[in-house]
Amino acid sequence: MPRLYLKRVVIVGGAVLLTCLLVVVREYHRRTRPSYRGVPDVDPKLWKLLLHDETTQVCLFVCLFVCLIHMGGLFLLFSVHQLPTPRPAHRVHVKQLPPLSINIGWSLERVEEAFFSYLENKDVRCDKDVRVGNWHDGGWNVCLSPPYDLKQPCVVFSFGIGYDWQFDDSVTGNYGCQVMAFDPSMKEQEVPHNTMIQFRRIGLAATNGIGKKGWKLKTLRQHFQDEGFLEVPIDYLKIDIEYMEWESLRQALTDGSLKLVKQLGFEIHTPEMFHSLKAANETLLRDPMKEKLDFVHMFETLRQIEIMGFRKFNYRKNPFGLYTSVYTKKERSYCYELHYINTDFLQDNNTLIHYSDSKLFHR
Structure with a gap:
């Protein structure tokens, strides 16, 4: 203009x-x-x-x-x-406010409310926020504003495929990125038709070894090291491993393997998933104190990710995980996709800092 x-x-x-x-x-x-x-x-x-x-x-x-x-x-x-000063294309907006908190001394209802409010809070507005792959399941949000835009040579690590290659195919086809894909649950070692995707029938976990289901598992650091990307920036890390994300992320935080990850997208699952998946006559016994501790521990893990420098630019509440809370009587979901950028990679010329919340972060 x-x-x-x-x-x-x-x-x-x-x-x-x-x-x-x-x-x-x-x-x-x-x-x-x-x-x-x-x-x-x-x-x-x-x-x-x-x-x-x-x-x-x-x-x-x-x-x-x-x-x-x-x-x-x-x-x-x-x-x-009098012309308006042209701003850098596809700017990244970052909200700088005191971090949210959850106190173990609060009631379970208050802790639950605070946890879900935290999940749906955004601290970053990416002007070029693109859904890559399917708009619903099978797709992930990617920030394409500089310096996070996917440019060759770029590399993506994708954990949890489930025979759905939409995201991986889109990343390679549209942006020319190399994709390292992992999933130990796939019955056969499916060879992707896309030559830019390398598939391994290995899972992500907190330790290296063989899991209870007989799957071969490695830590994130071990995966990076074995594939030759230990000290190399990773453009996008996607994790969708059905509740194992918590222990895997805690280990990644401990060994520092997230420090060179530019973008992080992962799906979280709350313990309510196990209640919801049980048949009506197999209802699990509830322990309110344990459930409160679960919320606090999940919150602390997400806060540690933020402390490392990551900020959330988008989220998606999975409609297939909907349930009604027995404590607050509100409709919740035990499954959320969370999308982060690593602010350590931000550049002053395309970043705008906001010291107050606004509608900009709630679109």
């Missing part, structure tokens, strides 16, 4: 100056050309002598023309000065 506005200013200003020039030339020509109309039998030489000094008239019109040029220049200068 600023370029279009500037073009219009130049066109209009040029037209005004050209019109003024034509008027000056015409007036000069009219005044300096001898006219005998109404004055019969006058010698042209005599008429020229009787006319005002021609040199004076020329100087007059030259001065007038110079003044018009100066006025036009000032007009253009003023117009350009």
Whole structure:
């Protein structure tokens, strides 16, 4: 828009100056050309002598023309000065407010309310927030505002495929990124049709070894090391591993393997998932104190992620995980997608800091 506005200013200003020039030339020509109309039998030489000094008239019109040029220049200068300063494309907005907190001394109802409010809080507005893959399940939000935009060579680690390659195919097809994909639950080692995806039938966990289901598991740090990306920036890390995210993320926080991850998208599951998935006649016994502690521990893990420098730019409440809380009677979901950027990679020229909340962060 600023370029279009500037073009219009130049066109209009040029037209005004050209019109003024034509008027000056015409007036000069009219005044300096001898006219005998109404004055019969006058010698042209005599008429020229009787006319005002021609040199004076020329100087007059030259001065007038110079003044018009100066006025036009000032007009253009003023117009350009009034143009809005173009902002960097696809800016990242960061909200700087005191962190939210949850106290173990609160009632279970208050803790639950605070936890879900925290999940739906955004601290970052990414001007170019794009859903990559399916709009619903199978897709993930990616911030494409600089410096997080996916440019070759870029690398994505994707944990938890479930035979759904929409996100991985979109990342490689649209942005040309290399994808390292992992899922120990897939019955056969499916070979992706996309040659830019490397698949491993290995899972993500807090320790290295063989899990209860006989799956081969590794920590995030071990995965990075084995694939040759231990000290290399990771453009996007996606984790969707059905409740195992908590212990895996805690270990990643402990060993520092998240420090070079530029964007982090993961799906969290609350213990309510186990209640909801049980049949009506197999209802699990509830322990209010344990459930309160679960909320506090989950909150503390997410806060540690923020302390490491990550800030949430989007979330998605999974509609397939909806339930009615037995404590607050509100509709909740035991499953949320959370999307973060690592603010350690932010740059001053495309970042705007906000010291108050606004509708900007609630879109």
